[in-house]
Amino acid sequence: MLKLDEIQRRLIAEIAGLHKVPIGAYNFRANSQLAGRNTTANIDITSKDDGSGIDIRVKDGTKNESVHIPVVLSASGIKETVYNDFYIGENCDVVIVAGCGIDNCGNQDSEHDGVHRFFVGKNSKVKYVEKHYGSGDGAGQKILNPLTEVSLNDDSIMEMEMVQIKGVDSTNRVTTAELKTGAKLIVRERLMTHGAQKAYSTYKITLNGENSGADVVSRGVAKGKSFQKLDLCVIGNAPCNGHTECDSIIMDEGKILAVPSLEANHVDAMLFHEAAIGKIAGEQLIKLMTLGLTEQEAEEQIISGFLK
Amino acid sequence: MLELRDIFFSVDKNEIIRGVNLTVENNKFVVITGPNGGGKSTLARLIMGIEKPTGGKIIFDGQDITDADITERAQFGISFAFQQPVRFKGIEVFDLLKLSAGGKLPFNKACDYLSAVGLCARDYINREVNSSLSGGEVKRIEIATILARKTKLSIFDEPEAGIDLWSFKHLIQIFEDMRKNIDGGSIVIISHQERILSIADEIIVLAEGQIKNRGAAEKILPEIINTESVLRECEKLKR
Numbered sequence A: 001m002l003k004l005d006e007i008q009r010r011l012i013a014e015i016a017g018l019h020k021v022p023i024g025a026y027n028f029r030a031n032s033q034l035a036g037r038n039t040t041a042n043i044d045i046t047s048k049d050d051g052s053g054i055d056i057r058v059k060d061g062t063k064n065e066s067v068h069i070p071v072v073l074s075a076s077g078i079k080e081t082v083y084n085d086f087y088i089g090e091n092c093d094v095v096i097v098a099g100c101g102i103d104n105c106g107n108q109d110s111e112h113d114g115v116h117r118f119f120v121g122k123n124s125k126v127k128y129v130e131k132h133y134g135s136g137d138g139a140g141q142k143i144l145n146p147l148t149e150v151s152l153n154d155d156s157i158m159e160m161e162m163v164q165i166k167g168v169d170s171t172n173r174v175t176t177a178e179l180k181t182g183a184k185l186i187v188r189e190r191l192m193t194h195g196a197q198k199a200y201s202t203y204k205i206t207l208n209g210e211n212s213g214a215d216v217v218s219r220g221v222a223k224g225k226s227f228q229k230l231d232l233c234v235i236g237n238a239p240c241n242g243h244t245e246c247d248s249i250i251m252d253e254g255k256i257l258a259v260p261s262l263e264a265n266h267v268d269a270m271l272f273h274e275a276a277i278g279k280i281a282g283e284q285l286i287k288l289m290t291l292g293l294t295e296q297e298a299e300e301q302i303i304s305g306f307l308k
Numbered sequence B: 001m002l003e004l005r006d007i008f009f010s011v012d013k014n015e016i017i018r019g020v021n022l023t024v025e026n027n028k029f030v031v032i033t034g035p036n037g038g039g040k041s042t043l044a045r046l047i048m049g050i051e052k053p054t055g056g057k058i059i060f061d062g063q064d065i066t067d068a069d070i071t072e073r074a075q076f077g078i079s080f081a082f083q084q085p086v087r088f089k090g091i092e093v094f095d096l097l098k099l100s101a102g103g104k105l106p107f108n109k110a111c112d113y114l115s116a117v118g119l120c121a122r123d124y125i126n127r128e129v130n131s132s133l134s135g136g137e138v139k140r141i142e143i144a145t146i147l148a149r150k151t152k153l154s155i156f157d158e159p160e161a162g163i164d165l166w167s168f169k170h171l172i173q174i175f176e177d178m179r180k181n182i183d184g185g186s187i188v189i190i191s192h193q194e195r196i197l198s199i200a201d202e203i204i205v206l207a208e209g210q211i212k213n214r215g216a217a218e219k220i221l222p223e224i225i226n227t228e229s230v231l232r233e234c235e236k237l238k239r
């Protein structure tokens, strides 16, 4: 069974919404140790020979199955880099729930750098959910630097939901994707930073195949003195459709820098970008206040809706 | 219930409301009408506390609320349906109705409010109140939020705008029901619509920031029926 303490269980509930052992395949990692693993007839999980991470293999035709691979750090001063490779066969339909929670009450920094590589086979559909969360008010920083590489084969679809809601002091997220014929990538990113946090999020999506498409929407809220930099880049090398959107709210003394870029290398590449940064609309606050909410309550409702 | 004493409001040197005195008694249905730009919405925003008067006093239920903020006035029992409803990213219709009802609201009750404004609850309850809704749809949802609030004083700013004719009859029904069901409650509607004007206990004509005329519907309606502000669109075009 799972070898997890109370704090680790709470972190897992935050990042994966899990209150008990999930159904299907899973691999739990706690303080750099394996805390539990389950494989199924169609989904195999093996540790890499050098111990640097895991390989997840999903057989052709696997449908309606899920893989949970949460990571928690509850001891101060851990710094780890983990390599996880996902090999998704053809004609699959699977859900992958990842995520990392750090609780750091100590004085040393805790850092988890996850390198995830996805190789999605023809005609497969993958939903990937990743939540990052930090807690504990020690002087030690909670640092997460995920590097995600996605390679989508013909007519495959990958939907990514990436959320960082609270408590991560520093993050540098880099996501790259390469799409073949007819492949689709949908990304929904939600970032909230507060205090003196810093978040960098970079996307580089290359649309190589005919009729490939990407839709990336990043919503961010920067409170306190926090800083966010969003760097969304789409490259179209074929007849394709690319859309990116940065939609951000700044509060207090927050700062947000949005750097969109589009590169079209084919006459039939259709690429769009939208970006908007601003404070909460005054009319929204007023409307909720006319319903009896205080300004603070109104603000919370607007932010939580925006980041939903 | 509500008393405006010598209200003035100006922005920079521009006087928008110029000495308005008005009393709304309990159980009354008051309609404010008048030309575009006459100051109707501004007056409603002053009552709700969205704007603060540059002169005068606002009394609600015997209490001076001139310095009360929006939240306090909402809690005292004033609600306000905007002329142009606000849209939110991510907030769903059900969320907004729950907030309107003070936090908790049974699902079936929320559905009742939506049906009352002519929206099929199943299709709308989980829609986001964002820019994907049509003008008439947000307008109806805005009215539903006021139904959910059940306050003593409900102010509607041009509730009929953007609402199709079939629903218009229902809208009138809503106001009549509200009046029956809220004990001692009063309704103030800003409107240009003859049908709404005709069911008022009192009509107030506001132009250039002043009350130009007031009285029972039977008296006022014939006097203003031929003026610009209550002409229907097609009649204007015919001229």
Ligand SMILES: Nc1ncnc2c1ncn2[C@@H]1O[C@H](COP(=O)(O)OP(=O)(O)OP(=O)(O)O)[C@@H](O)[C@H]1O
Residues within 6 Å of the ligand: B011, B014, B016, B034, B035, B036, B037, B038, B039, B040, B041, B042, B043, B083
């Ligand atoms: N904050 C403001 N700053 C400057 N002018 C304003 C402001 N608010 C209102 N006004 C002006 O005051 C006048 C009254 O506006 P108001 O919106 O109250 O009119 P209304 O009677 O509701 O008109 P309508 O029938 O078109 O809705 C208008 O000329 C408007 O431009």
Ligand SMILES: [Mg+2]
Residues within 6 Å of the ligand: B040, B041, B042, B083, B157
């Ligand atoms: Mg108006």
